[in-house]
Amino acid sequence: MSAEVKANVKKLTDELKETHNITPGLAVVIVGDDPASRVYVNNKKKACEAVGFMSEEYALPAETTQEELLSLVETLNNKESINGILVQLPLPKHLDDKAVIEAISPLKDVDAFHAVNVGKIMLGEYDFLPCTPAGVMEMLHSYDIPVEGKECVVIGRSNIVGKPMGMLLLHENGTVTICHSRTKNLAEVCKRADILIAAVGIPKFVKANMVKDGAVVIDVGMDRDENGKLCGDVDFENVKDKCSYITPVPGGVGPMTIATLMKNTLKACKLQNNID
Numbered sequence: 001m002s003a004e005v006k007a008n009v010k011k012l013t014d015e016l017k018e019t020h021n022i023t024p025g026l027a028v029v030i031v032g033d034d035p036a037s038r039v040y041v042n043n044k045k046k047a048c049e050a051v052g053f054m055s056e057e058y059a060l061p062a063e064t065t066q067e068e069l070l071s072l073v074e075t076l077n078n079k080e081s082i083n084g085i086l087v088q089l090p091l092p093k094h095l096d097d098k099a100v101i102e103a104i105s106p107l108k109d110v111d112a113f114h115a116v117n118v119g120k121i122m123l124g125e126y127d128f129l130p131c132t133p134a135g136v137m138e139m140l141h142s143y144d145i146p147v148e149g150k151e152c153v154v155i156g157r158s159n160i161v162g163k164p165m166g167m168l169l170l171h172e173n174g175t176v177t178i179c180h181s182r183t184k185n186l187a188e189v190c191k192r193a194d195i196l197i198a199a200v201g202i203p204k205f206v207k208a209n210m211v212k213d214g215a216v217v218i219d220v221g222m223d224r225d226e227n228g229k230l231c232g233d234v235d236f237e238n239v240k241d242k243c244s245y246i247t248p249v250p251g252g253v254g255p256m257t258i259a260t261l262m263k264n265t266l267k268a269c270k271l272q273n274n275i276d
């Protein structure tokens, strides 16, 4: 599915080059040497190449100051060849990620993390969809899994996934519950779900006793198990026989997140150049 989305972005990008002589550009900023962030950033760069975008990587040392990072964001805001700016999170602890996100021009905020874009998503009239939740919705659409009237339970309330995920499900008339660390009777709540979305960041957290028979289970986790092996928030082997659908980790939601980022960058480029 992610290959299909990217192939479509490539086709539209080729057309844009042909008709307007414009190449979309994405700037990816990474601070420090978090190994997971490094993998994500490499994958984002590779995807840019595959769809024909120009990409620039800014790999800054862990000691980078807030002023230096804000100054880079400002330079990128003003750089015409750059249509999208992505600052990979998490940032080192001494940096204020909220201030950095707010410094990104909302027009170039291809993550849809800026308050302006978050507000637009709440109102249901957005330019950019947050990449991971939008990737999840695209999977549901592609498999003809209806959301309307369904019990949708999201585990996790982060600004990156949980909250916007709940909002997109709500826009499609799902009955949405967002669970978190203070939720009482979590297993019971999860067991109500027709569509269960795990975005909690705890390896193999979701077990069979939390899943209704026939549920659709979407795993947004990117964790390491006790042996250091990549795994999700769902105990896949334990849960898979109860589900009508389940996404694997790796190879499930992750590639869809990146495919959505490509769509957003193309959209940003078109908006900035007043092209429909």
Ligand code: GUN
Binding pocket: 086, 087, 088, 089, 090, 111, 131, 132, 160, 257
């Ligand atoms: N860190 C984990 N997921 C994401 C994402 O989608 N965007 C950014 N910028 N950082 C992340």
